[in-house]
Amino acid sequence: MYKRQELLRFAAAAPLAGAAARLLAAPAAEGAKLLVVFLRGAYDSTSLLVPTSSDFYYASRPGIAIGRPGTSGGALPLDADWGLHPALAQSVMPLFQQKQAAFIAFAGTDDLTRSHFETQDGIELGQALDRRRDYRSGFLNRLAGVLGAGPLTDVSPMAFTDQLPISLRGDARAANMALAGNARPTLDARQSQLIASMYRDTPLAQTVAEGFQVRDEVRRAMQAEMDAASRNAMTSRGFELVARRMAALMRERYDLGFVDVGGWDTHVGQGATTGYLANRFEELGRGLAAFAQEMEPENWRQTVVVVISEFGRTFRENGNKGTDHGHGTVYWVLGGGLSAQAGGRVVGEQQALTATTLFQNRDYPVLNEYRAVLGGLFQRMYGLSPAQVAKVFDGVTPKDLQLV
Secondary structure, rough: OHHHHHHHHHHOOOOOOOOOOOOOOOOHHHOEEEEEEEEEEEOHHHHHHOOOHHHHHHHHHOOOOOOOOOOOOOOOOOOOEEEEEEHHOOOOHHHHHOOOOOEEEEEEEOOOOHHHHHHHHHHHHHHHOOOOOOOOOOHHHHHHHHHHHOOOOOOEEEEEOOOOOOOHHHOOOEEEOOOOEEEEEEEEOHHHHHHHHHHHOOOHEEEEEEHHHHHHHHHHHHHHHHHHHHHHOOOOOOOHHHHHHHHHHHOOOOOOEEEEEOOOOOEEEEOOOOHHHHHHHOOOOOHHHHHHHHHHHHHHOOEEEEEEOOOOOOOOOOOOOOOEEOEEEEEEEEOOOOOOOOOOEEEEOOOOOOOOOOEEEOOOOOOHHHHHHHHHHHHHHHHOOOHHHHHOOOOOOOOOOOOO
C-alpha cells in the first residue's frame, strides 16, 4: 500500500492543472471559442505590418526595411498605407483577403518598463498598473468565471503550455497540457489509477477520469504523428503541428485557449524579406492557417484568434541590424466570423508615422490599449454587460472596434 504522502507526490507530478488538484477540465461548452497566442520576446511588428506609405520608415531602416509593394521581395499590399510581410503570402494573406483576418495597429499596454517579464506578467494579469498585482487572478480566468456564471453553462479553458500561465490562474477551473514534442509521461498507468482512486466517490471523480482520458488521447495522437514522420509522411513541424493539435482539442472540448510562442527578441540580425524574423513569421503563419483549417468551417465561424505580444520594438533599426525594446505593437485578429468592418482591414485608432509622432522619439505609441480592445471584443463575442466586462478588466471602458 502507498502512503498518503506518496500519493500526493504522484498527484503533484501530474502535468495537469485545476483550481486545486491541477486536473484537466471537463469538455467545453458549445458556442464561441477564443484562442490567445502570446508571442513572447516582443516581435518586431513594424516588419509584420509595414508602413509602406511612410518615407520616414524607409529612412529609419536602411538595412532591414521591407520593400514597397511591387518591388522584389516587397510587402504584400493591404491598403494605401500598410503592407504585410511577404513571408505570410501563403498563410495569413489569404485569410486577410477572405475577410478572416485583421490587424490592430498602435496596440499594447501603458506599461513603460520595456521589461519582458514585467510587461508579460502585467498583460496576462490584466489589472490596473497603479494597483498591487494579484498573481492569483489572470484575465482569462476572470473571463472564464464571468462566462460560466452567465452566457455559458459550462466553460472549459485550456492552456497548451507546460505550466498554467498567469492569464489562466484564478478561481475558475482551468487546464494545461504542452503539445510540442513527445515527452515521456510523468505518470504511468498504475500511478494514474492511484490518483483516480483518491477522488473516487467525490464530486471531482468524473473530472479526474475525463482529464486522464484527454491526456491519453493526446498522447496517442502525438505518437501516431511521430510514427508517420518516421516514414516521411509528416511534411511540417513546429508550430503548425502544435496548432493542428490545438484545433482538434478546441473543436471538440475547449472554448478558451492559450498558447505562447517564444523567440521574438531580435536585437541582432533579424533580417528583412528573408532571414531569422521572416522564418519565424512563415512558421507562425503556417500554424495559424493550419489552425483555421483544422477547426473546420462551422467551428471557425465561431472562433476568434488574437495574437499579442508584450510590446513592440524600436522604429529605427539599431547598429546590429536588429531592433530593441519598444512600446506600441500590432495585434492580429483572425476568425471565420469577423465583421465587415474588421475583416480584411487594419483597424483601430491610427496616426501618421513621423519623427514627431513616435513615442519618446523612438517607438510606436499605444493608441489602442489592450484591455479596452479585448473588453470590446468580449462584449461583442459573448454579449457581456458593462458590469460583466468590469469583472474581467476593472475600471476599463471597452473600446468597440466592431471586430465581430
